[in-house]
Amino acid sequence: MSRAQAKDPAPTQRQVLTDRVLAVAYVINHMWDHLDEPLTVDDLVGVASYSKFHLSRIFQETMGLPPIRYLAVLRIERAKWLLENTDYVVAAIGPMVGYQSVGSFGTLFKKRVGESLSAYRRLSCSGQPPEPSG
Numbered sequence: 001m002s003r004a005q006a007k008d009p010a011p012t013q014r015q016v017l018t019d020r021v022l023a024v025a026y027v028i029n030h031m032w033d034h035l036d037e038p039l040t041v042d043d044l045v046g047v048a049s050y051s052k053f054h055l056s057r058i059f060q061e062t063m064g065l066p067p068i069r070y071l072a073v074l075r076i077e078r079a080k081w082l083l084e085n086t087d088y089v090v091a092a093i094g095p096m097v098g099y100q101s102v103g104s105f106g107t108l109f110k111k112r113v114g115e116s117l118s119a120y121r122r123l124s125c126s127g128q129p130p131e132p133s134g
Contacts, residue, residue, distance in 0.1 A: 020058045020061075020062065021062060023047075023048040023049065023050060023055070023058065024048070024058060024059055024062045024063060026047050026048060027044050027047050027048050027055070027059065027067060028063075028070070028074075030044065030047045031044075031067075031070070031071050031074055032074065035074060035075060035078055035096075035097055035098055036095065036096050036097060036098050037098060038098060038100075039068075039071060039098070040068070041055065041056060041067055041068060044067055055067065071098075072108070072112075075097040075098050075099070076097075076108075076109060076112050076113065078096075078097045079093050079094075079096075079097045079105075079109060079117070080113065080120065080124075082096060082097070083117060083120050083121040083124060084121070084124040084125075090102075090106075090117045090118055090121070093105075093117065094106070105117075
């Protein structure tokens with residue numbers, strides 16, 4: 001059998017990158033599907049089939065943030081959407097995005113967005129665009 005016909009068992013660099021991107025995509029999809037639940041890196045490891053260390057490293061390389069920080073960003077973005085597009089009471093939104101304590105969620109939201117939950121809703125309903133979060 002010629003070398004060209006032999007199957008090289010070593011994955012190509014392209015395949016490794018594809019596998020990593022798919023693993024990160026699976027993790028992000030899992031985050032969205034379970035946004036209202038407490039999630040840890042240990043929970044995400046099972047989705048990605050990587051070790052905790054390896055998942056954290058490839059996630060940060062791919063998305064620019066560690067997985068749990070990225071999850072916090074998703075939760076804040078979802079909360080902003082709920083405030084802008086629904087009539088849910090502010091106290092109900094925290095648990096919908098994975099925070100059981102309204103107080104700690106409100107503090108985190110204000111720190112990240114620059115407005116309290118109620119002020120953000122008022123601004124979004126007034127037609128004035130709230131400041132983008134970063």
